[in-house]
Amino acid sequence: MYDLIIIGGGPAGLAAAVKAKECGLKKVMICERSTELGGILNQCIHNGFGLTYFKEELTGPEYASRFIDMLKETDVEVRTDTMVLDISPEKEVHMVSPAMGYRVEKAKAVILAMGCRERSRGALSIPGTRPAGVYTAGAAQKYVNIDGYLPGRRVVILGSGDIGLIMARRLTLEGCKVLACVELNEYSSGLNRNIVQCLNDYDIPLLLSHTVTNISGDRRVERVTVSEVDNKTKQPIPGTEQYFDCDTLLLSVGLIPENELSRDAGINLDPRTKGPYVYDNMETSLPGVFACGNVLHVHDLVDFVTQEAQRAAAAAAEYVKKGQPERGEVLDVKTAGGVTYTVPQQICPADLEGDTKVSFRVNRVFGKSRIVVSSGDRELFTQKKPFMMPGEMQNVMLPADILKAAEDSITVEARED
Amino acid sequence: MKELICIVCPRGCRLTVNENNDYAVTGNSCKRGEVYGKAEVTAPVRVVTSTVRVLQDGRVPSRDRAVRCPVKTSDAIPKGLIFDAVKAIEAASVKPPVRIGDVIIPHICGTQADLVATKNII
Structure with missing residues (x-):
């Protein structure tokens, strides 16, 4: 019997494992389906990680190695090449690996840290032929940075998510011609700094309010058609077609939390985040099963994944030591005024000490604005925000006393001044 | 302005x-x-990140081992030197074991920055 089994050895799983040991748990295991720990950080060789958590600028592999080194100081059992197939409500974890075959291990608590995966062409319904040369940006990143291959030479990128922007620069440095980065919305979903240092630095055009409306090519991509879209309907405007002769189309069109295991375990999922519903201690609807990182909701900064994983691991340690906490009154966290979701979705104010972090995103660009948290018709908390955009996750720290003063539910709302 | x-x-x-x-x-x-x-x-500057070839006994390792070692410039270098740096990086290779921070190209392109490894490779 394990105290804790962590599913996934990326940034969330690593931070959770280290924290769980700090909190005094004895038998802890990480299951990782890849051959090495670190998850997606291994292929994110660019810098910019760790500014919040380590107060210095690290590359992805360096950030991962900080936690891998910390983990080496512990007795956490690391099972790589290990795929988890099923989690039962009794927290029996079914796993398979070449080294150990099929195993069922039982745990007092489980942390879900499986991360997310990329939306692919199938999710977009782009018309055209089905040639080789259409990749998700993250797949291309693996080919280039881990395997040392170029996916193509002349590249168009659909979507301006951060991975797409990072790949625009990466492929340019490797000698490819990146013809354009095409974004459906009138704003980029990537971080501003990435638009500056990945597109502007290399004179790569960013076509906002545009999308790919056709892919042509027999065996290999030969050309993509790009059209302007109506900002209201998001439909292509006839007569605005541009043609790009290229051999590669990269898709950077969003990430989806990878929750097949959670769903099969009967854990309630939030259709907005596509991750589990969680309480303020990151516990899912299945007692003793916690979630953190991109499996819970997609983050833009790994530093916040680390913090969330530590919160989940501390709570899992409490659960193992003391059993299921008395929840007392449960507040639903509702959204209004451009806030698309919150994590956590439920808060139990009874035992709270200190501040509770609530993360959320907004659905459009906000100038100078305020975040207002209210319960019924009472405003409990406001915080000014100079600027918000959908690509940047927002956080508010809610003091315990205001949460204790709330009844039934709280509503998180964004109001532009 | x-x-x-x-x-x-x-x-x-x-x-x-x-x-x-x-x-x-x-x-x-x-x-x-x-x-x-x-x-x-x-005088705009940037940190450059890329990968270099891993060579074991002068050959590319088998597929179950790391074949690329990620690298960065230890400091930001002038923007105008980015493509020169990339050329130098393309010609470089490392032999395992490699530790994070190992210098692969000292004073890359005549700058104060070194090209250093960003991953431990056994």
Whole structure:
């Protein structure tokens, strides 16, 4: 019997494992389906990680190695090449690996840290032929940075998510011609700094309010058609077609939390985040099963994944030591005024000490604005925000006393001044 | 007056740099933003990251071992030298074991920065 089994050895799983040991748990295991720990950080060789958590600028592999080194100081059992197939409500974890075959291990608590995966062409319904040369940006990143291959030479990128922007620069440095980065919305979903240092630095055009409306090519991509879209309907405007002769189309069109295991375990999922519903201690609807990182909701900064994983691991340690906490009154966290979701979705104010972090995103660009948290018709908390955009996750720290003063539910709302 | 987006951290502050007033920076939230704003208008610099070939006994290792070692410049280098640096990186290779921080190319392109490994490779 394990105290804790962590599913996934990326940034969330690593931070959770280290924290769980700090909190005094004895038998802890990480299951990782890849051959090495670190998850997606291994292929994110660019810098910019760790500014919040380590107060210095690290590359992805360096950030991962900080936690891998910390983990080496512990007795956490690391099972790589290990795929988890099923989690039962009794927290029996079914796993398979070449080294150990099929195993069922039982745990007092489980942390879900499986991360997310990329939306692919199938999710977009782009018309055209089905040639080789259409990749998700993250797949291309693996080919280039881990395997040392170029996916193509002349590249168009659909979507301006951060991975797409990072790949625009990466492929340019490797000698490819990146013809354009095409974004459906009138704003980029990537971080501003990435638009500056990945597109502007290399004179790569960013076509906002545009999308790919056709892919042509027999065996290999030969050309993509790009059209302007109506900002209201998001439909292509006839007569605005541009043609790009290229051999590669990269898709950077969003990430989806990878929750097949959670769903099969009967854990309630939030259709907005596509991750589990969680309480303020990151516990899912299945007692003793916690979630953190991109499996819970997609983050833009790994530093916040680390913090969330530590919160989940501390709570899992409490659960193992003391059993299921008395929840007392449960507040639903509702959204209004451009806030698309919150994590956590439920808060139990009874035992709270200190501040509770609530993360959320907004659905459009906000100038100078305020975040207002209210319960019924009472405003409990406001915080000014100079600027918000959908690509940047927002956080508010809610003091315990205001949460204790709330009844039934709280509503998180964004109001532009 | 030049308007910039700060790239020092993910916050992305909107900076204004006044060339006529000793490159005074406004709109920044921290000291690093001021340094960036000044440098970006006078002598822009970037950290370059890439990978180099891993060679075991002069050959590319088998597929179950790492074949690329990620690298970075230990400091930001002038923007104009990025493509020269990339050429130098393409010609370089490492032999395992490699430790994070191992210098692969000292003073890359004649700068104060070294090209260093960013991953431990056994």
